Amino acid sequence: MTLPRIAVDAMGGDDGVRVMVEGAALARREHDTFKFLLVGDQARIEAALETHPNMRGASEILHCEDVVGGDEKPSRALRRARTTSMGLAVDAVKRGEAGAAVSAGNTGALMAMSKLALRTMPGLDRPALAALLPTLGEDDVIMLDLGANRDCDARNLVQFAIMGAAYSRIVTGRERPRVRLLNIGTEETKGTEDIQEAANRLRASTGLAMDFEGFVEADKINRGQCDVVVCDGFSGNIALKAIEGAARFVTDLLKQAFSSSIRSKVGFLVSRPATELLKHHLDPNNHNGAVFLGLNGVVVKSHGSANAKGVANAVKVAARLLEDDIVNRIAHDLGEVSDMGFAANGAAK
Amino acid sequence: MTLPRIAVDAMGGDDGVRVMVEGAALARREHDTFKFLLVGDQARIEAALETHPNMRGASEILHCEDVVGGDEKPSRALRRARTTSMGLAVDAVKRGEAGAAVSAGNTGALMAMSKLALRTMPGLDRPALAALLPTLGEDDVIMLDLGANRDCDARNLVQFAIMGAAYSRIVTGRERPRVRLLNIGTEETKGTEDIQEAANRLRASTGLAMDFEGFVEADKINRGQCDVVVCDGFSGNIALKAIEGAARFVTDLLKQAFSSSIRSKVGFLVSRPATELLKHHLDPNNHNGAVFLGLNGVVVKSHGSANAKGVANAVKVAARLLEDDIVNRIAHDLGEVSDMGFAANGAAK
Missing domain, CATH: 3.40.718.10 (Isopropylmalate Dehydrogenase)
Incomplete structure (x- = not known):
């Protein structure tokens, strides 16, 4: 199976572009099948890519200028889902242009955007x-x-x-x-x-x-x-x-x-x-690499202060979940118990 | 000011009498004004006291045979407040025969007995x-x-x-x-x-x-x-x-x-x-030494697995709170704000 590429919000996190790109490159050094969609400021991403030759041919850039602020209210960030690097990374998963999204930005905003774009799984x-x-x-x-x-x-x-x-x-x-x-x-x-x-x-x-x-x-x-x-x-x-x-x-x-x-x-x-x-x-x-479970897609939150090794781990978590098809596994397990009153449409409670 | 004596539930805790008596003796080595009411099995307490000559003349024994179990439900223990070492230690504070009680027994039972005997402070x-x-x-x-x-x-x-x-x-x-x-x-x-x-x-x-x-x-x-x-x-x-x-x-x-x-x-x-x-x-x-604040009396919970040094610390916490009159300090502070809607009889909420 060819692993779908991973959308990386290159602008989130305390150290921004440099550490996100370095993290992706680090992950790719271990797994040379990884491919990326790097979302953010094109010029800065290109500059960061220069020192990582192993990323050439393995990454595409999706340019945007808007960034979700670290302290921004999720409701406010949500209105800019179509213009921010975080929003576009998640949207790429929705449109099937990437298999998973990784962001080190604002957790609340990432959750809100992911829920809106990918929706909660049926039965959950x-x-x-x-x-x-x-x-x-x-x-x-x-x-x-x-x-x-x-x-x-x-x-x-x-x-x-x-x-x-x-x-x-x-x-x-x-x-x-x-x-x-x-x-x-x-x-x-x-x-x-x-x-x-x-x-x-x-x-x-x-x-x-x-x-x-x-x-x-x-x-x-x-x-x-x-x-x-x-x-x-x-x-x-x-x-x-x-x-x-x-x-x-x-x-x-x-x-x-x-x-x-x-x-x-x-x-x-x-x-x-x-x-x-x-x-x-x-x-x-x-x-590093917390996962939003229960969405119709894989979204991984990298810690804002993670270094390149941390980002690489978040990327590897995303790849692992894609490889093992976590979404369908959860759908299957929830389906098994849908008649037991556990699922969202059950009679209990 | 002469410090009132401290009632010690000699039977509570994982190691029971030996460690409780040794802890009290250890505290008294640092503070030779400390006096104790040791509550529990007289023969076992006397045996434990033999190796602690500095406790002679500084401690009285209140004999009882009943002990609150470590996993016992508080409601069940409460019925034996008059016969257990824990209940009698707390009761000694109520009757003014001790200034504070220290126990390493069941936390829930100690809280229930303390509340029943000493009552919650007015305004709280x-x-x-x-x-x-x-x-x-x-x-x-x-x-x-x-x-x-x-x-x-x-x-x-x-x-x-x-x-x-x-x-x-x-x-x-x-x-x-x-x-x-x-x-x-x-x-x-x-x-x-x-x-x-x-x-x-x-x-x-x-x-x-x-x-x-x-x-x-x-x-x-x-x-x-x-x-x-x-x-x-x-x-x-x-x-x-x-x-x-x-x-x-x-x-x-x-x-x-x-x-x-x-x-x-x-x-x-x-x-x-x-x-x-x-x-x-x-x-x-x-x-070591957690405190039940807000009662009309000082009750200190020693950790069940505390060693003699730990018990000594719990005893010292009790002594410190007595010395500094924590009960009246809290009563005073609660009184200061009783007109601000914070106290129990205030109008708010």
């Missing part, structure tokens, strides 16, 4: 933002929703579980990913009514391609004991950012500690391979 | 569970609520802010602690209606002894840029546990990395003072 109430997090185990854990939906009811959570499991099958290769709902305790009585109802539905269902294993508390997300953590967008955002902040806190303390004396500095130099390993494992660039 | 809707977290700055940050109230409205959040600020004044010495509401973004439009309304009220009020500085995202909790982080109990529990889990995740990775080669092991030994500093800073025992 709401898309969700999913990301991979590192664990102590062999595989990454998928967490969703991470902020696309502030409030979620039981049916949303069940649908997120189905989508997360489909994504996890691609990432981990497990036929039945281990799914848990994020909660403030593991006893059945813990949490909101929606969380409890979602748990009851997941527990009762037998047709799902997953093992639902109950609740997980936020301190166990990274232990490698489950493959998918499902939550509403508010809790997910809090948990994800708390993890990021705590990891940075510890590494900052470590830096302070290692520079506190000459002996520590020597120790640091001697143990550099160990600390490099740690740095590699914790570098958010190695886990 | 709900007590909250508050804890100190380490930061990159000089002072610890106070976060509340951490799980006592799953759902909170705007007025609850405002009252938590007032209580957190009173606690922070004691801990940091700042006249006007910097207070923020936990949210999923810092823009004014972010978050639930209750969070936004709480922010509006805190922003509009001028009589509060704090500087309200808007929202904080979960990745900034430990940066040392604010003194009090206010949230509902669900989000607070998620954030706290995510931070604990991520910190453990990083230190586990570090251990793995340092034992990955001989060179790393040597580096570890050389840089041991640095890693010890890190270990000290991250050891949860050094921040």
